[in-house]
Amino acid sequence: MRIMRSQEQWQSIIEEQQSSGSTIIDYCRHHKLSLTGFYAHRKKLDLTQPGFIRAKVTQQIELETRSDENISLSVGNATLSLPSSTSASYLAQILRECAR
Numbered sequence: 001m002r003i004m005r006s007q008e009q010w011q012s013i014i015e016e017q018q019s020s021g022s023t024i025i026d027y028c029r030h031h032k033l034s035l036t037g038f039y040a041h042r043k044k045l046d047l048t049q050p051g052f053i054r055a056k057v058t059q060q061i062e063l064e065t066r067s068d069e070n071i072s073l074s075v076g077n078a079t080l081s082l083p084s085s086t087s088a089s090y091l092a093q094i095l096r097e098c099a100r
Helices: 007-020 024-030 035-048 088-098
Strands: 071-075 078-082
Touching (some): 007 024, 007 035
């Protein structure tokens, strides 16, 4: 028997899977969801919500700024230096992209 779910229900299901720590396959098997349906709805929701990126914090970093110095972001072996005048929204965009 096929169960019809709304877009909001699928969004909730997808968010629950992402926060559960389970793989998509295990989550769908446990909740008796169609794997192809899950992927199709996840793709559809990505298209309807441009700019939304779910980020999972995996490492705490410290950000120190001084008006006369650059902003330096260091994660692992990579360091990014930006002028201290860099806007907070631009910094947020960089961090979102790094989380992908």
